[in-house]
Every structure is written in C-alpha cells, then in structure tokens.
Amino acid sequence: MDKIKTKIGVIGGGASGLLFSYLVKKLAPSTVEVCIFEKNDKVGKKILATGNGKCNLSNANLGAGLYNSRFGEDIISKIDEKYVKNVFLELGIITKTDKKGRIYPYSLSANSVLDALYEANLNLNNKIITNYEVKDIKYENKMFYIDEFAFDYLIMACGGKANTKNNNLIGEILTKFGHKWVADHPGLCSIETVDATASLNGIKVKANVSINNHNFDGEVLFKNNGLSGIAIFEASRYVKSGDIIHLDLMSEYDEAALAKLIPDLKTFNHTFPKMVAKDILARANNDLNKAIKIIKDYKFSVKKLASYENAQIMVGGIDTDDVKNSLESKLVPNLYILGEVLNVDGTCGGYNLHFAWASAIIASKNIADGLK
Ligand SMILES: Cc1cc2nc3c(=O)[nH]c(=O)nc-3n(C[C@H](O)[C@H](O)[C@H](O)COP(=O)(O)OP(=O)(O)OC[C@H]3O[C@@H](n4cnc5c(N)ncnc54)[C@H](O)[C@@H]3O)c2cc1C
Incomplete structure (x- = not known):
C-alpha cells in the first residue's frame, strides 16, 4: 500500500x-x-x-x-x-x-x-x-x-x-x-513631482538624491511629469506624497568650494545641460549665489509615486x-x-x-x- x-x-x-x-x-x-x-x-x-x-x-x-x-x-x-x-x-x-x-x-x-x-x-x-x-x-x-x-x-x-x-x-x-x-x-519606480519638469524631459544628470535621511548616488532622469533613473528608483522606497526630494548636483564640492569653482554665469551655464541650467537660474532669479545654493539643493516636491503597474x-x-x-x-x-x-x-x-x-x-x- x-x-x-x-x-x-x-x-x-x-x-x-x-x-x-x-x-x-x-x-x-x-x-x-x-x-x-x-x-x-x-x-x-x-x-x-x-x-x-x-x-x-x-x-x-x-x-x-x-x-x-x-x-x-x-x-x-x-x-x-x-x-x-x-x-x-x-x-x-x-x-x-x-x-x-x-x-x-x-x-x-x-x-x-x-x-x-x-x-x-x-x-x-x-x-x-x-x-x-x-x-x-x-x-x-x-x-x-x-x-x-x-x-x-x-x-x-x-x-x-x-x-x-x-x-x-x-x-x-x-x-x-x-x-x-x-x-x-x-517601490523602485519613478516619481511624479509637483514642480514642473516638462522642459527637462529626457535629460540625465548624476546626483546625490536625499529623502527622509536616506541618500543615493546615481543617475536621475527627468521626465515629462517628474523624476526617474536609478537613484530615484532607490529613493522611491522611502517616499510618500508631499515629501521633498533633494538633489545635490555636485556632491563632491561644498558650497564654499563651488562659489570659487563657478565664479560667473558663463561657467555656470557650461557646467550643466542647458535646460537644467536655465531651470535653476529661473528658480534663482538669475542670482548666481542663489543658483549655487540650488546646485547643492535642487528641490522637487512629490505629487505621487508611479502606479503599481509601473513599479518593480x-x-x-x-x-x-x-x-x-x-x-x-x-x-x-x-x-x-x-x-x-x-x-x-x-x-x-x-x-x-x-x-x-x-x-x-x-x-x-x-x-x-x-x-x-
Ligand atoms: C519589471 C520588473 C523588473 C524586476 N527586476 C528585478 C531584478 O532584475 N532583480 C530583482 O532582484 N528583482 C527584480 N524585480 C522584483 C522581483 O521580480 C520580485 O521581487 C520577485 O519576483 C518576487 O518573488 P515572489 O515569488 O515573491 O513573487 P512573484 O515572482 O511575483 O510570484 C508571485 C506569483 O503568484 C501569483 N499569484 C498572486 N496571487 C495569486 C492568487 N491569489 N492565486 C494564484 N496565484 C497568485 C502571481 O501571478 C505570480 O505568478 C523586478 C520586478 C519587476 C516588476
């Protein structure tokens, strides 16, 4: 049996x-x-x-x-x-x-x-x-x-x-x-932002992304309605609507070092992709000192995470x-x-x-x- x-x-x-x-x-x-x-x-x-x-x-x-x-x-x-x-x-x-x-x-x-x-x-x-x-x-x-x-x-x-x-x-x-x-x-998905990103659509930058005490170094891809890229994917595990995502576009320098490195708007404009430089200068009202602060803290307010269908x-x-x-x-x-x-x-x-x-x-x- x-x-x-x-x-x-x-x-x-x-x-x-x-x-x-x-x-x-x-x-x-x-x-x-x-x-x-x-x-x-x-x-x-x-x-x-x-x-x-x-x-x-x-x-x-x-x-x-x-x-x-x-x-x-x-x-x-x-x-x-x-x-x-x-x-x-x-x-x-x-x-x-x-x-x-x-x-x-x-x-x-x-x-x-x-x-x-x-x-x-x-x-x-x-x-x-x-x-x-x-x-x-x-x-x-x-x-x-x-x-x-x-x-x-x-x-x-x-x-x-x-x-x-x-x-x-x-x-x-x-x-x-x-x-x-x-x-x-x-999680492991892109993020829709309140701040407009349509003019930056398709541009990739290297950044340190920080959110709620978590930091990620890597690529950020601007999309029509927000942020994507590997560093954003990683950050998305810790994000909720209403949070602020901080991008540091030159994390190897502190603000004082940047002020020396970027003495004028000409240098500023040649340091970033054209539309990114334009967006930062618009946020800074064309003030170089303010623009340098934004390089270290480029803020995006989170509207929502991508849908489950587009998440990993x-x-x-x-x-x-x-x-x-x-x-x-x-x-x-x-x-x-x-x-x-x-x-x-x-x-x-x-x-x-x-x-x-x-x-x-x-x-x-x-x-x-x-x-x-
Ligand atoms: C696009 C994408 C890319 C990814 N890439 C990677 C990667 O490269 N590396 C990595 O580590 N992770 C990756 N992941 C994550 C990884 O796929 C998951 O973490 C992993 O598959 C989870 O394994 P699991 O067995 O828990 O679930 P799953 O592999 O999702 O399996 C669960 C199964 O249960 C079935 N099921 C659910 N409910 C029921 C039910 N009620 N009755 C019967 N069946 C049911 C589902 O149809 C599914 O087949 C990726 C995910 C996605 C979406």
Whole structure:
C-alpha cells in the first residue's frame, strides 16, 4: 500500500513558489506531494520581466543596509549569493557577475531561469494548475482547504502588487488569519513631482538624491511629469506624497568650494545641460549665489509615486513580526509566507529576487527536515 504523502499547496508560481516547490520535492521525494496554483495562464511571468529581460537574480555584495528590515538581513545572512548560485547550477544555470556585483544567468536571458525552474518542477511531477486564482482558504482541524483541495502545509508565495492589476486578495486572506499588514506603496519606480519638469524631459544628470535621511548616488532622469533613473528608483522606497526630494548636483564640492569653482554665469551655464541650467537660474532669479545654493539643493516636491503597474516592487506587506525565521507563520502552524508578500523590500541590483530565493530555500529545508 502507498504511504500517505504530506500534501503541500503553493499559492503562486513565481520566483519563490517555483523554487520552493522544486526544492521541497527534491529534499523529500517520497514523502511530499506538491501542487502549485497560479492565477496567470503561465507561471513565472514576472521573472521574465526582471532585469530588463536578463534577470538580475542576485548580487555578490550582500550586507547590511540593503533591505528595509532586520528580518530581511537575517534571512540573507543565512543564504548568501554563493548558495543561490549553487542552487541554480544544479538547475543547469551558470551565472555571470558584472562589475557592480549583479548576478545574471550566463545566457543573459530570464527565459533560461524560468525554463530551468519550470522543467525542474515538471521532472519531479509537481502539479501546476494555471488560470487558478486562489480566492479563499479554509483552515479546519489543522488542514488547509482551497476549494476541493486539502493540504497539510500551505505556502503563500503570491508576491506583491507591482506589475499586477493591484490585487490584494492574498493580503486580505492572510489578515483574516490575524497577520498584520504594513501599509504598502509602489517601490523602485519613478516619481511624479509637483514642480514642473516638462522642459527637462529626457535629460540625465548624476546626483546625490536625499529623502527622509536616506541618500543615493546615481543617475536621475527627468521626465515629462517628474523624476526617474536609478537613484530615484532607490529613493522611491522611502517616499510618500508631499515629501521633498533633494538633489545635490555636485556632491563632491561644498558650497564654499563651488562659489570659487563657478565664479560667473558663463561657467555656470557650461557646467550643466542647458535646460537644467536655465531651470535653476529661473528658480534663482538669475542670482548666481542663489543658483549655487540650488546646485547643492535642487528641490522637487512629490505629487505621487508611479502606479503599481509601473513599479518593480511593493513596499510593505505582511508584518515580519508575525513570521518566524523559518518563514513559518507564528499564528498558524504549517503556513509559510515567502518572498515579496512579506514586508521585506530590497534595493536595486538583484536583492529582491535574492530574498525570494532565500526564503524559498529556508522554508523548503525546514519543512523537509521536519518530515524526516
Ligand atoms: C519589471 C520588473 C523588473 C524586476 N527586476 C528585478 C531584478 O532584475 N532583480 C530583482 O532582484 N528583482 C527584480 N524585480 C522584483 C522581483 O521580480 C520580485 O521581487 C520577485 O519576483 C518576487 O518573488 P515572489 O515569488 O515573491 O513573487 P512573484 O515572482 O511575483 O510570484 C508571485 C506569483 O503568484 C501569483 N499569484 C498572486 N496571487 C495569486 C492568487 N491569489 N492565486 C494564484 N496565484 C497568485 C502571481 O501571478 C505570480 O505568478 C523586478 C520586478 C519587476 C516588476
């Protein structure tokens, strides 16, 4: 007679759900049965969009200050990029690392990553049900029920709201179980400003961007209705409507040094792109001293963040206080919460996918160990 297997339901066939499902089955092949529910017609659609289609899947520079929370840092301290690279190597994915430490599949194609994860699940006979949006979960006598399906373990790997139609179903389900939801907003996105930027549209500058005590050095791209570029993306994790974004266009000099370096309007005009110089001078009423102050503090008032459809991540989500370091819920035994639906967000450079993989690795090992 066949041994009764432990049934594991996984909500979400994205980064964390696909990796978790493969790993848990690999670690406990004769003990578990895995079923993935994916609301889209295909799994892993978001993976294909990552890194401009190249999938920046991790980063060689892991450390403090890259995530919003201690919880995120604790998780990555257990699973570093070498661990993740080895997991992908087993899946047949060789990686390469660029000068900034960003790790990509050697193919520079997100398709390779998704194919490898998908095939690994199929090879282990994990069940994948697409076009199936989980709308409710029942929990009775230590079993989880999704319609007619019953599970011993349930894995929430449903991601955040970014790049989706802003659906908070899973957040609602999890809060029904008592988990707290930290207010969310789009992150790693452009910012609409109250101050007009149309005349600067398309211009890129290097700047130090500061917002609410956070500082980022990098490119700022002016858009028709606000600011974009990598430094703004990073700052967006800390921004809300009404905040003021400060750009320092020459952060290597202090104001006194700039006054010497830029003695006249001619020099000023040749130091910045023409329209930027014009905008600053208009704000300064053509007063060079005032213009120099603006170089160090070019202010933009935030109207709003870009919509979720145009953001890379969700900031906020399930409160990590309600989750153990094994990723198991503190409130409901055998319920695990992975990836971006948790209130863990990282900066640009592969850190968000790294967290998704790391959470999947830890949870799969914890469950498989418990079944031994
Ligand atoms: C354009 C873009 C570029 C990005 N680039 C990078 C990058 O280069 N590097 C990086 O580290 N991060 C990047 N990110 C962020 C990264 O993609 C996410 O952080 C990561 O995918 C989160 O993994 P996850 O498993 O938590 O969720 P996801 O990968 O989003 O997977 C969640 C899955 O759950 C499904 N789902 C949701 N609700 C339900 C439901 N009720 N029933 C059934 N299925 C459901 C979704 O359809 C989805 O397939 C990018 C994001 C975007 C949008």
